[in-house]
Amino acid sequence: MSAQDKIEQTVKGNDVVLFMKGTKEIPQCGFSSRVAGVLNFMGVDYSDVNVLSDETIRQGIKDYSDWPTIPQLYVKGEFVGGCDIITEMMLSGELDQLFEQQGVSFNKDAADQIRAHNS
């Protein structure tokens, strides 16, 4: 299977997927760490793909979304954004809205708590 096929399968086969450097337990980059940290704290059930363990996926995911940086978050098959966009959406409440619209469960109190600490 080609890298693009593998990526397509992962993106379409999971409600929430984060392509990141490292794993959700042990992120290897500050930007990946921030997004994983938000999702972990919000209690979102998501799959993590460590791009550092497969060079074809590391380049392949950039080609797939035509987006030059990692991390990349996908919800219900759609690319949502990288670290800056997820951070902005988290703080504005748009990420909550997206999860609600897409039927992804998360802890609203935890999300409010993050906002309270960053306002």
Add this chain to the structure above:
Amino acid sequence: MSVIEEIRTRLDGAFAPMLLEVEDESEQHRGHSGWKEGGETHFHVRIQGPAFQGLSRIERHRAIHEALGRELLTRIHALRLTVGP
């Protein structure tokens, strides 16, 4: 031309922004992967202008990626973007 000047020149030319700040944040990432002695690996761009009006977050970032060009993007390790209309 240094990388920071290159970023500034390209964004200025593409968007004629009201606000443009390009900061080399490499020093904050000293020793991390992608970091190199001499800096110019990690950047933060703050940009605001009417060119970004009506665009989604993803479209704004894509417009900036396009203005900077693939070749420049592969030369730097990290790019933080704060974009507004």
